[in-house]
Amino acid sequence: MSDLHAAALPSVGPGQILPFAATRHPDKIGLVVGDRRLTYRELDHLSDGVAASLRARNIGPGDVVSLYGQNSAEWIVSYHGALKAGAVVNPVNVMLTGPELSYVLSDCGAKAVFAGAAQADTVEGALQAVASVELFCVFDGPGGAHENAVPWAEFLDSASDTSAPSAPKVTPKDLCCIGYTSGTTGHPKGAMQTHQAVLLNCALTATMHGRRDDDIVVTALPAAHVYGNVAINSTFLAGGTVVLMERFDAGQALRLIGTENATMFEGVPAMYSMMLADPSFETAELSSLRKSTIGGQTFSPSLAERWQARVAGPVLELWGMTEIAGLGTTHSLYAPPVPGSIGVSLPGIEIKIAPIDGSVGEVPVGTPGELTVRGPLVMLGYHRRPDATAEVLSPDGWLRTGDVAYVDDTGHHFVVDRLKDMILTAGYNVYPAEIERVISSHPQVTMVAIGKRPDEVKGEVAVAYIVAAPDSDLDATIISEYCRVHLAAYKRPREVVFVDALPTTSSGKLMRRKLTELDPTFTR
Structure with missing residues (x-):
């Protein structure tokens, strides 16, 4: 394992992660997707090409670049290339329908859309109701031609200079990402995140989970989701290898853990449930795993117990949300386990259990209330929705999460449920x-x-x-x-x-x- 040099650490935003990793580990495999294995040098170069090609089309600082597709290498390098160009990234849930996609693209004023080949038809239909988009690029893959789409290879060839672009001047507090909520009622809302929030979440997650440059992380978490984004980019930040599944399949996940000698698996409770139920679970080679993470929803402790009956490393539970760019609480790799708890707050982040009725104050230890959070991870607000922002974000910076939780006398938090459920x-x-x-x-x-x-x-x-x-x-x-x-x-x-x-x-x-x-x- 190599040592980190403090002066070289990224300090502004996630657009610095790949150059940082490529400087430290240029020839190391950073990303595995299917049969493709890309070194950090290749990832950095490809994302430079995306940035240069965007610049050639006058898409840069402040412009919104939307990403709509299944997990792929192209998705990852487009994300980082957009940031290198100074653009604001808009990761879009691949399950959105055409009308839902139209709403998101119009609401954020997207200037460019990158899409998987399988999603191109949906995008083409959605764009009929969106006036702002100037570039529609389709990743390589099976699918018919689209009159208004630029193929991925052609897009990368469109820049005369694909060398590393001059980094646009951004500050940690500048807008980096607009991530839309799932929209359980009405239209989804776009949570605006700063460069500081996204980078800091990756860095603090890497710290709490003890990520190292010899980690090999298998995950099928969507790159467009904040949990997936942090799982991927915190591993890049540490110099590890991400084995990214296009979509989750229990049998394939179990095989990849063995064939890739994975040290870490990251997923949600449903993924663990399906792996435990898979016929190959009892014979799968899982001895290389030294830690796993689980988050996104409450689950029975018995689920983790059944997993750990075959996996030696700890299951690190966590909690997070779009409005804080990823995690808000988790467990430290080396701390004593507290089963059923979502852990403690990330360093420098304040967590408070407030009355469920929305009044000011705190509730006693052990009493359920609404989980609230304050600190540099909290969103700037909802895009073009000051009314919705005021409902959840107080003038002194406390974000109401909508989760019912309680805290014990050791400072560990336990989620009871979603307030609306x-x-x-x-x-x-x-x-x-x-x-x-x-x-x-x-x-x-x-x-x-x-x-x-x-x-x-x-x-x-x-x-x-x-x-x-x-x-x-x-x-x-x-x-x-x-x-x-x-x-x-x-x-x-x-x-x-x-x-x-x-x-x-x-x-x-x-x-x-x-x-x-x-x-x-x-x-x-």
């Missing part, structure tokens, strides 16, 4: 995540999600949607009895619905708002 049944507050943790601990349950249904007597009742393990004999009676033993009467689901799969976001998080689409008995 809380079920009010017969006057009691019921948190779906608590029920999910209990049901997911049943050995015949692969995945579970708790939704709610209107009830004339109780107001709302909980409904369990369950993916049973292969060849199980699970039925509603077994689940009801299991809940009777482990949950108070008012918390128990009033119905159990067995399904083949659960709706998830591109990052693998459960989409509770879509659960009713799986329930044939639900009426609006």
